[in-house]
Amino acid sequence: MTAASGVRRTLWDRLFLALVAAIYIFLMFPIVLVVVLSLNSGEFLAFPLEGVSLRWFGALFGNQRFLAALIYSVQIAAVATVVNAVFGTLAALYVARFAGRWRDRLRTLMTSPLLIPEILTAIALLFYFYELGIGTRYSLAIQMGHIVITFPYVFLNVSAALFNFDRSQEEAARSLGAGPWMTFRRVTLPAIKPGLITGGLFAFVISFDVFNISLLLKALGHNTMPLELFDYLRFNFDPTAAAVASLSIFVTFGAIFLIDRTVGLRSLRF
Amino acid sequence: MTSLALDRLNKHFGTQHILRDVSIAMAQGEFVSLLGPSGCGKTTTLRCIAGFEQPSSGRILFGDRDVTAALPEKRDIGMVFQSYALFPHMTVAENLDFGLVARKVPPDERRRRREAVLGMVRLQGFEGRYPRELSGGQQQRVALARALVIEPSVLLLDEPLANLDATLRDEMRFFIRELQQRVGITAIYVTHDQAEAMVMSDRIVVMRAGAIAQVGTPRMIYERPASLDVAAFIGRSNTLEARVEAVAGGGGLYVVRAGPSALRAAGPVGLAPGSAVRLLLRPEAVRVDPPDAAPAGGGNHILARIAASVYQGAAIQLVLETPEGARLIADVNGRRAVAPGQTVALGFAPADAWLLPA
Numbered sequence: 001m002t003a004a005s006g007v008r009r010t011l012w013d014r015l016f017l018a019l020v021a022a023i024y025i026f027l028m029f030p031i032v033l034v035v036v037l038s039l040n041s042g043e044f045l046a047f048p049l050e051g052v053s054l055r056w057f058g059a060l061f062g063n064q065r066f067l068a069a070l071i072y073s074v075q076i077a078a079v080a081t082v083v084n085a086v087f088g089t090l091a092a093l094y095v096a097r098f099a100g101r102w103r104d105r106l107r108t109l110m111t112s113p114l115l116i117p118e119i120l121t122a123i124a125l126l127f128y129f130y131e132l133g134i135g136t137r138y139s140l141a142i143q144m145g146h147i148v149i150t151f152p153y154v155f156l157n158v159s160a161a162l163f164n165f166d167r168s169q170e171e172a173a174r175s176l177g178a179g180p181w182m183t184f185r186r187v188t189l190p191a192i193k194p195g196l197i198t199g200g201l202f203a204f205v206i207s208f209d210v211f212n213i214s215l216l217l218k219a220l221g222h223n224t225m226p227l228e229l230f231d232y233l234r235f236n237f238d239p240t241a242a243a244v245a246s247l248s249i250f251v252t253f254g255a256i257f258l259i260d261r262t263v264g265l266r267s268l269r270f
Numbered sequence: 271m272t273s274l275a276l277d278r279l280n281k282h283f284g285t286q287h288i289l290r291d292v293s294i295a296m297a298q299g300e301f302v303s304l305l306g307p308s309g310c311g312k313t314t315t316l317r318c319i320a321g322f323e324q325p326s327s328g329r330i331l332f333g334d335r336d337v338t339a340a341l342p343e344k345r346d347i348g349m350v351f352q353s354y355a356l357f358p359h360m361t362v363a364e365n366l367d368f369g370l371v372a373r374k375v376p377p378d379e380r381r382r383r384r385e386a387v388l389g390m391v392r393l394q395g396f397e398g399r400y401p402r403e404l405s406g407g408q409q410q411r412v413a414l415a416r417a418l419v420i421e422p423s424v425l426l427l428d429e430p431l432a433n434l435d436a437t438l439r440d441e442m443r444f445f446i447r448e449l450q451q452r453v454g455i456t457a458i459y460v461t462h463d464q465a466e467a468m469v470m471s472d473r474i475v476v477m478r479a480g481a482i483a484q485v486g487t488p489r490m491i492y493e494r495p496a497s498l499d500v501a502a503f504i505g506r507s508n509t510l511e512a513r514v515e516a517v518a519g520g521g522g523l524y525v526v527r528a529g530p531s532a533l534r535a536a537g538p539v540g541l542a543p544g545s546a547v548r549l550l551l552r553p554e555a556v557r558v559d560p561p562d563a564a565p566a567g568g569g570n571h572i573l574a575r576i577a578a579s580v581y582q583g584a585a586i587q588l589v590l591e592t593p594e595g596a597r598l599i600a601d602v603n604g605r606r607a608v609a610p611g612q613t614v615a616l617g618f619a620p621a622d623a624w625l626l627p628a
Contacts, residue, residue, distance in 0.1 A: 166353055169355045169357060172349065172355040172356075172357075172416075175320060175342055175343070175347050175426075176369030176416070177373050178343055179341075179343055186368070190357075191358075191359070
C-alpha cells in the first residue's frame, strides 16, 4: 500500500516536473533564441546561423539612433521610477492609514491605470496636453504618461508591504523617544523597502517596455527604444534587432543581479 | 509620592463612551494591573497614558508634569507590546540602542547600559542576534530590555504574556515582577487574565464598560469585591439570596437570613436591616460537616444535598443543592469520601462570607 502510493507519487512528481519544464521551455525559448540570433554573423535574422560574431552588437553601438533611443528610454524610465517611488509610497501610506471608509474606492482609483487600456490613457493625455497648449513639443507629455502607467506598480507593492507591517513597531519607536521622521526612516521605510524596490523595478521595466503611450506622447525628435526598434524592423531584417532585444534582456538581468547583491532577492518575497 | 495620576479621563469615540471618569493615582514603584474583559477600556486607558490616544477630557500627570497633550516621544515611557514590536531588521543590540540614539546617549554610555540591561534579562551574548532568531520568551525579554534601557519614568505593559505558552507565562510573571521591583519602576500592566493580575500586582484596577469597578489589593479584590460583577470576574464564587436581619457589631458584621438559616456574614458598612443582599462565598472557603454537627465557634451552617462530586486530584469539587434550590460549589479535601445523594452541613466562617447589595 505504502509502496504503491510511493510509486504513484513519483509518477505524478515526474509528470509535474515535465509539465513545469515544458512551460519554462515555452517561455524561455524565444528569449534564448533572440540572444542566439543576435550572435549570428550572417546578414539576416534567420536560422541556421552562418557563424558566431558580435558584429551586430557593434552595429548597434555604432547606430546613433539606437543609442539616442536607449538613453532617452533610460531617462524616461529613471524619472518615472524616482517620481513613483516618492508619490506611490506617499499614496500607499495615505490609503492604508488615513483614507478611512474611502479606502477601497481610493485603492481602485489608484490602480485604474492598470485597468484602463493603455491606448485610452495615451489618447486622454494627448488631448489634455494639447488643450494645455503644450502638446508634444517637450518630453513632459511622454514623461507624465510613463509616470501614470507605472504608478500602480509602486503603489500596489508598497501597499502590500504596509498591509503586512505591524504598526505597533511604529508605536514602539515613538515610545522610545523617536519623532515621526526618525520613526519613518528607521522603522517604516526598512519594512516597506522590499515593496518599494520591487515596485520600482517593475516601474522601470514597464516604462522601458511600454509602446502605445510612447507612440502617441513622445516628444518631437525623440524615440524610445521600442519605437526605434519597431521603426527599424519595418525596413530592415538584420540581427541588429536581435542585438537590441538581447541588450534589453541583459539590462533586466543586470537589474535583478544588482538587487540580489544589494538587498537580496529573498527580501522581495511577500 | 505620586508617580502617575489619571484625573477623570473620558474618551468618546463617535457616540460611544469608551472611558468614563477613570481616575487612578499610583505611587512610585507601584505595580498596578488594569484588569477586565475585552472592550472594558483597559487598553484605551494604557494608550492614553502612552500618548497614542487622546482623552476627550481629563488630565494625565507624570509626577507633577501634565503630559495630557504631550507626544508619545516626549513622555519618557517604556512600553512592552503584546506582539513585542521588536524591529525585525535590527539586531538585539540595535533594538536596544534605538531609544538611546533617539535620546542622543553617547556610544560608550550606550554600550554600558545595554550590557547592564541584557544582564538583567539574562540575555548576555545575544547582542548580534536578530529577533527572528530568538524564541518567544527571549523576544519578550528583549522587548522588556528595550523598554527599560532608556530608564523611563513609567513602564507600560500591554498583555505582554498573551502570546506565550502556559509554562513560560507562569515563569515570566515572576520574572517581570521581580525585575520591576529590582528596578523600582512604576508599572502599569494591562491584562484580562485575573490570575496574572493577582500574582503580579500591588494593586488591581478592575474595569468594566469603560469605568473603574474597583481598585484594591489582590486580596481586597478577591475577598471584598465591590460588586457582583467584580466577584464574578475574579475567580469562582457562590451567591445566595439573603436579607439583612440585624447589624451584629460595628466592623461590618451582619446577621442575615437565607432560606431557613440565620447566618453571620461580613459586609460593607451601612447595609440597612431588611434590605435584600447577596451572600458571596468562595468555593474553597466552604467546609463540609456532618449534618448534625454543631457549627465551629461562631461559624455558619447551611444544609445541602450533594448533587455531584468531581474528583480533581488535590481537591474534590462538590456541587450542592440547598432545599430552596440554590446551587453551590465547594472545593473539599480530595482524600475525604463524600457520596452524591448525602445531605451535609456546609460550614463557613463569617469573615469568609461577603455581603453585597442585591
